[in-house]
Amino acid sequence: MEKFLRSNNFARILAFFLAVIMWLFVSGDNLTRTTPTEPVKSALFKVHLEFLGAPAAGWARQDYTYDPGSIRVEAPRSIFDLIDRVVLRVDLTGAREQYRADLVPVVLDAQDRELAGVTIIPDQVSVWVTLVKEKDFSP
DSSP, X not given: OHXXXXXXXXXXXXXXXXHHHHXXXXXXXXXXXXXXXXXXXXEEEEEEEEEESOOSTTEEEEEEEEEOSEEEEEEEHHHHTTOOEXXXXXXXXXOOSEEEEEEOOEEXXXXXXXXXXXXEESSOEEEEEEEEEGGGOOO
16 A cells, blocks of 8 residues: 555546546536526616715705716616616715715616616716805805
8 A cells, every 4th residue: 555655656546536626626617607698788878866965064056067967778688677767876975165076876776776787888977066155055
């Protein structure tokens, strides 16, 4: 037995088994991915803004703009058919004078649940909000 363990045969057999185990591990990944692909749908959606939070005390939102105003959403048909709207959540908590941010739009269904598995193009929307002192505010 000791002679067998010291010979090259032991190393060859061990290498063979390790190679088989590695091959099964690597090829097993491809064997489990046999789900059929679903057709992808795509369309332009208008971006809706939702303002969260309140500006700093004494400040009010006067004007806002965002770019782009609409974005392309792509998703498998089963998810795409659930899309109700695309929103951009703008948190103005404590904001003063100018607020600017690049935010990620959120795709929602009719029950206001965020949908996963969608691709948004472009993936960010630029938002500019002008805030003024409340005494200077004229809607």
